[in-house]
Amino acid sequence: MTTTPRHRPVVPAPVDVPSGRSVHTETPAPGDPRLARLSLNQATVKRWSLTQAVDGCLRAGLPAIGLWREHVQETGLERSARLVRDAGLRVSSYCRGGFLSDPSRTDALEDNRRAIDEAAELGAPVLVMVAGGLPEGDRDLAGARERVAEGIHALAPYAAERGVRLGLEPLHPLFCADRAVLSTLGQALDLAEQFSPEVVGVVVDTYHVWWDPAVFDQIARAGAAGRITSFQVCDWITPLPVDSLLGRGMVGDGHIDARALHRAVLAAGYEGDVEWEVFNEDVWSADGDEVIATMARRHAECVL
């Protein structure tokens, strides 16, 4: 631990969290080039305030953070922007806008415009867009998808004016009914291609796309057009937990070959941050610094 700077508390970490697996790799210390593109998505340390998350990034030497609206609202927009800026952290993404499929949600466009404004103020290059699922009692999937496309058309000029890209995130088909009718990277690209790449791109999240037989072709297609706005990683673990929203694991604990997908986005020209976004009750219950230390080790071991 000779490279650990004085301001970092030395926490004994013989095991990874939450798996309890023995540590295979020494934790990369601040300044280690393997951390140069590692970003902490706030959802991974959900119970931390923004201040705590920023401090956690600084202690671990992470250069970037992915922000969530809930946390930013809690802290206040202006204060959040200042906190992150003063810490010298990059904002890798702002989560999230979207939910454009339900015609009864009449404030959806207005709410998305506010999210775009917030992203601009925070210096976030991209607002991550989750499409939204089928409205209650509705089985018209094609109709829901059309409404999502109409919503993106309505929002794109506003986003372009403010220099914020919309990152369309296909979600695993597991979520098609209740969260996102955009289910594949190819489908997200079909929509994104109706706009300039500077305005609308796609989010590649290992959890959502790993199963797709076309994923490597679609990553190449997205990259060739400069449309990969974000690359997020976590693992698919089995058995799925009771709440299927929380079935994401630390990379290395599940079934996804994250390294192959990371290489594919790099080969496709992606130069942005690699955001760790892990929705998992056991991760949330663990100590935040240990979560980040595990992330840093697993990033070196299983992603790079």
Place this chain on the structure above:
Amino acid sequence: MTTTPRHRPVVPAPVDVPSGRSVHTETPAPGDPRLARLSLNQATVKRWSLTQAVDGCLRAGLPAIGLWREHVQETGLERSARLVRDAGLRVSSYCRGGFLSDPSRTDALEDNRRAIDEAAELGAPVLVMVAGGLPEGDRDLAGARERVAEGIHALAPYAAERGVRLGLEPLHPLFCADRAVLSTLGQALDLAEQFSPEVVGVVVDTYHVWWDPAVFDQIARAGAAGRITSFQVCDWITPLPVDSLLGRGMVGDGHIDARALHRAVLAAGYEGDVEWEVFNEDVWSADGDEVIATMARRHAECVL
């Protein structure tokens, strides 16, 4: 209830099972043309023996049954074949073979050959093939998919000689890690097209394919080549139950537009049976005759 024949016990059924929803449609009686292509997959009445399932089909006037190996083994192969034949029921499918992705399962081919023999003896036109998931600790999805293709190549001549088609069933991507690395109809067709349509086709199951943005195109592609071996229906219900294998609902209780998918397979030239295959603990706990009555009503109401 004037059309109910004497051999059918009159069971008061004011509600559908397991939802408890009020009945909207009178139960189609035996001989009703709406039952002409309705098949009971045994998995829907899992706790019934084959004898009970055959009797249940006869009472309700169902002309076809989808058989499962477990139940057939329990009853004995020869006796099962005789039971079904004597009852005058069509066998719509035999479930299931496959699980070809794990190289440590050295008996997989032999076991599949036995399943093909059984299907032939039962007069089943198709053996439903579930690919198998990633082997324990393995993240090489492409490799697993190659092994499945190799397995189908090894089995196809054997199946062809015995007049049994192999029906490749893409499973919902939810199951990619642990049950089936074939995840889309397009992917299953890419493999099936390496063989004659008389030997290898695909199974279209609403639960597995409904979310796929390409599903209607792929159904048309499958039908044009005469490759749809089976059409199975059930619904996607939310929230997913604790055991995600059992999250299938009675058509009409969830989010899938089964009628649109049924029309698509008909338009693509499919003339076979419509098998109701519902894995659901609440359905299994319900009275089998009420399950079949609900099926018959919902078939008339939500599928045809």
